[in-house]
Structures are given as structure tokens and as C-alpha cells.
Amino acid sequence: MRESQTAVLERGLTLTEEHATEPFETAWAGEARWFVQFLEPGSGEVTLRSQVSAAGLTWVDHEGDPLTVEVGGLVTASVAEFGHWLRLVVTPSEGTVAPLVRITLALKE
Amino acid sequence: MTTPDDTAAALRDAIRSTDPRLSKFRPLPRILAHDDFNSGLHGWVELGGNYNGKGEYSSLDRHFRDFRPPQLSNCTFFDVGTHGAMSGTYALKLATRPHPGHTATGIRRLTMSGRGLLQIEAYLAYKAEAVVDPNAEDAFGDMEWDGNRHPSESQFGAFTVATDLCGDDGIRYHTVVRYQNADEDGNMLRQWKYPVVPEPTPREAWEGKVDFPYAADFTAPNPEDWRVYGEPQELCMNEVPTKVNWHYLRWVIDTEKRKNVEVQLNDQLMDWSDVPVPIYEERYGSLENLLNFYFSVRTLSGQRNFLYLDSVVISADW
Numbered sequence: 001m002r003e004s005q006t007a008v009l010e011r012g013l014t015l016t017e018e019h020a021t022e023p024f025e026t027a028w029a030g031e032a033r034w035f036v037q038f039l040e041p042g043s044g045e046v047t048l049r050s051q052v053s054a055a056g057l058t059w060v061d062h063e064g065d066p067l068t069v070e071v072g073g074l075v076t077a078s079v080a081e082f083g084h085w086l087r088l089v090v091t092p093s094e095g096t097v098a099p100l101v102r103i104t105l106a107l108k109e
Numbered sequence: 110m111t112t113p114d115d116t117a118a119a120l121r122d123a124i125r126s127t128d129p130r131l132s133k134f135r136p137l138p139r140i141l142a143h144d145d146f147n148s149g150l151h152g153w154v155e156l157g158g159n160y161n162g163k164g165e166y167s168s169l170d171r172h173f174r175d176f177r178p179p180q181l182s183n184c185t186f187f188d189v190g191t192h193g194a195m196s197g198t199y200a201l202k203l204a205t206r207p208h209p210g211h212t213a214t215g216i217r218r219l220t221m222s223g224r225g226l227l228q229i230e231a232y233l234a235y236k237a238e239a240v241v242d243p244n245a246e247d248a249f250g251d252m253e254w255d256g257n258r259h260p261s262e263s264q265f266g267a268f269t270v271a272t273d274l275c276g277d278d279g280i281r282y283h284t285v286v287r288y289q290n291a292d293e294d295g296n297m298l299r300q301w302k303y304p305v306v307p308e309p310t311p312r313e314a315w316e317g318k319v320d321f322p323y324a325a326d327f328t329a330p331n332p333e334d335w336r337v338y339g340e341p342q343e344l345c346m347n348e349v350p351t352k353v354n355w356h357y358l359r360w361v362i363d364t365e366k367r368k369n370v371e372v373q374l375n376d377q378l379m380d381w382s383d384v385p386v387p388i389y390e391e392r393y394g395s396l397e398n399l400l401n402f403y404f405s406v407r408t409l410s411g412q413r414n415f416l417y418l419d420s421v422v423i424s425a426d427w
Contacts, residue, residue, distance in 0.1 A: 003149045007178035012166045022206060025180040027191075028199060039166065055187035057241055084185055100166060 002109040003028060009088070009105055012039075015046065015098035018091045021105075023056040027084035029107035034077045034088050037102040042071040044096025050077070053085035071098045130196065134230045135359065136424035141219060144421040146181060147197035151421075153179050156214040156403055159311035170314045172325040176214040176405075179203055182417065186351035187241055195232050195355040195419035202417050203404060207238070209293060209411040210324035215418075216403040221276060223427030224365040229270065229402050231421045232355040235290070237264035238413035239350040249410065250295015261350035263295035266409035268416045269328060270360060273308075274367075275399035279392030283308050284362045285328060286372055286381075287335070288344070293409035299341035301372070301379065304329035307387045326407065338384060342377050355419050364400075 144151035158173025182202035249260035369381035406416035
């Protein structure tokens with residue numbers, strides 16, 4: 001069986017400005033997928049960017065394209081070849097309302 | 110006179126001594142769990158607060174909402190790269206947020222099929238997050254960089270190992286061991302501590318009896334409810350935040366008597382038989398034979414604090 005882990009990194013985030021999730025160690029994982037769920041009605045757009053790091057202190061954008069989505073429901077993005085540390089940066093556009101956000105990272109060996 | 114039990118124990122010891130994974134432990138006769146984190150999380154999970162029938166976030170207690178998911182860590186640092194664990198590459202890592210008072214918690218959920226002695230052993234290490242910043246301070250509290258001492262040491266708050274136990278018609282209690290390394294100002298304490306009240310529960314919050322802010326000390330929120338055990342014990346932080354030295358922890362309780370027995374950290378063996386175990390006045394349903402262990406790590410400085418577990422063994426004499 002392949003190892004796997006689902007990590008709930010944000011449980012009730014109120015998105016008022018750009019937000020980066022806490023550093024998460026992913027050295028063991030070969031696959032990663034983000035889930036961002038808007039738990040209450042909102043409006044506007046957010047952009048999702050994966051960032052990677054060599055040691056969890058200094059971060060750089062992953063070479064994959066950012067994903068811009070409308071606020072609402074559940075959105076997802078995968079990231080490949082991410083090395084040993086991973087975080088998600090969520091950037092709301094001006095005037096965006098996103099009162100309750102859950103961010104989940106699904107990892108698989 | 111040698112009894113059959115003595116012979117069985119000697120045989121168990123001899124067999125265990127040939128197994129490099131288990132010979133570093135001293136388990137009681139029945140091993141309930143041997144968690145080597147090279148093969149996954151082994152059931153250690155973030156402690157989650159209770160929520161209502163609708164799954165609503167707002168029904169979670171504020172101080173119970175954010176105990177962080179455990180991580181499988183290869184102990185990688187900016188200066189040396191991958192450090193690795195004591196056994197193989199991976200350890201279980203609990204990591205706080207960079208917020209004063211924040212706690213990260215990993216819990217293991219079992220039930221009891223008997224009563225008597227119950228033991229948890231672990232090889233653990235603790236660290237504050239490294240800093241790479243030319244503008245950072247070279248001192249914090251009692252610790253100023255002098256080539257040996259490092260401010261990182263006083264930026265680590267506390268780690269805790271504890272239980273949540275229930276049985277015999279809903280009698281619920283916790284046993285708790287905390288190592289308080291430093292206070293919020295970086296004064297080095299290095300004290301063993303225990304609480305004299307049971308942990309506030311979501312039911313008490315639902316009943317309106319308690320209401321704690323984010324980052325409260327969930328185990329016992331009032332600092333006056335903690336007592337110091339014995340004399341301070343210095344551990345091996347090893348000078349900087351990127352060297353990982355593994356410490357042996359062993360803790361025995363008695364679930365028949367609902368008592369502490371003893372705590373061992375490396376070469377210090379502590380008689381905890383007189384350390385009180387506070388029992389909830391009210392009875393709890395849905396928890397018959399509950400047997401949970403948790404580890405937690407709490408930052409007071411606001412620097413991210415980490416607790417690493419190389420491996421854990423839970424054993425019993427029943």
C-alpha cells in the first residue's frame with residue numbers, strides 16, 4: 001500500500017489579505033493536491049500559488065501556473081515535483097469576500 | 110526461586126534484545142503499539158475539538174480549533190540539509206504556529222481491554238525554528254549567543270505527554286507530564302510540571318461553564334493550576350536549533366488505581382506515585398474504556414516550536 005496523508009492546514013480562515021499556509025514537510029510524498037473550500041457565501045476572486053522551499057524558511061514560487069478562481073464551493077489544484085516543503089499562497093483580488101475557508105493538502109507516496 | 114513468569118520475562122527480554130527496532134525500549138509484557146514513523150503516521154492525528162451535528166466550524170471551541178496536523182519529517186535544516194531520524198529517515202513532527210501560546214497536538218486513540226500498568230515510551234527531540242536573518246536578535250531571555258549558548262534554546266516553551274482515560278461507568282481523568290523549558294520571556298525553567306485540575310472539555314464549554322481564547326493552554330488554562338515536580342532537569346538541546354539529539358522518555362501509570370507511577374527522562378527516574386490525578390466530578394458517556402495518549406508542544410516566545418518523535422511504544426501488563 002502507498003503511504004498517504006490528508007492535512008487540514010486551515011480550518012476557518014477569514015481571507016482579508018494574502019495568506020500563506022504554514023510550512024508542511026512533504027519529502028516522503030510523490031503526489032500533492034490542494035483543496036480550497038469556501039464554507040460560507042462570498043464574492044470575488046482568489047489566486048492560488050504553490051510555493052516550495054529547501055528548508056522551510058525561504059520560499060519561492062513553484063514553476064507551475066497559478067490558478068485564479070471565483071470564490072465559492074470547492075476548488076482544487078495539483079502540484080508536481082515539489083521537493084521537501086510545500087505551502088499554498090492564496091491571494092484575494094481587491095474587494096473579495098471569503099469569510100470561512102478550509103484548506104486541505106492531500107499527499108500520496 | 111525462579112517462577113514461570115520470571116522465565117517468560119527473561120525470554121521476552123532475550124528475544125527483544127536481538128531486535129534493533131525494539132531493543133531500545135523496555136516495554137511491559139503486552140505491546141499495544143510500536144510506532145516507527147518510517148512507515149506512516151500510525152494513527153497519530155491532530156487533536157480535534159468536538160463539533161455539532163451540522164459539522165459547523167463555529168461550534169468548535171476557539172482554543173481547540175487549531176492544533177495543527179502532524180508531519181512526517183526527515184528533519185531537514187538550512188545548514189546541514191537532511192538530518193534524518195534516530196531510526197531511518199522519518200520522524201513525526203508536531204509544529205506550532207509562530208504565535209505566543211499556540212499549541213500543536215498529536216493524539217493516539219485506543220481503548221482499554223484491561224486495567225493495570227500502562228506505559229508509553231518515546232525517543233523525542235525538541236527545537237525552536239531556526240532563524241536566518243541578519244537583523245535578528247542574538248539573545249532571548251536567559252540565552253545570549255556565546256558560541257555555546259543560543260537564543261533558540263530559550264525560545265522553546267514546553268512539551269507535554271498526557272492521557273485521556275475513561276471507564277467504570279464514565280469515570281474520566283487525565284494524567285499529564287509537562288517539561289517546561291522556558292517561560293514567555295525566555296527565562297530558563299527546565300521544570301517538570303503537572304496540573305491539579307482536569308482539562309476543560311467541549312461539554313463544559315457547551316454548557317457555558319468555560320470559554321477560553323485562541324491559544325489558551327488547553328490542558329489547564331490557568332497557570333496557577335500547575336505544580337512543579339522535583340528539581341529542574343537540563344536536557345540536550347545541543348547549542349543550535351539544527352542539531353537533533355534524541356531523548357528517551359518512559360512514563361508508567363496504573364489504570365486500576367487511576368494513579369501515576371513513574372517518569373523517566375534519560376538517566377533521571379522520577380517517582381510520580383504521589384502526583385495527584387484529578388478526576389472529573391461529572392460522568393461521561395460514549396467513552397467507555399477510552400485510552401488516548403497525546404503529545405503536545407507549546408510555544409510561549411512566538412517562535413515556531415517543534416516536537417519530534419522518532420518512535421513510540423505503548424505497552425501494558427494486562
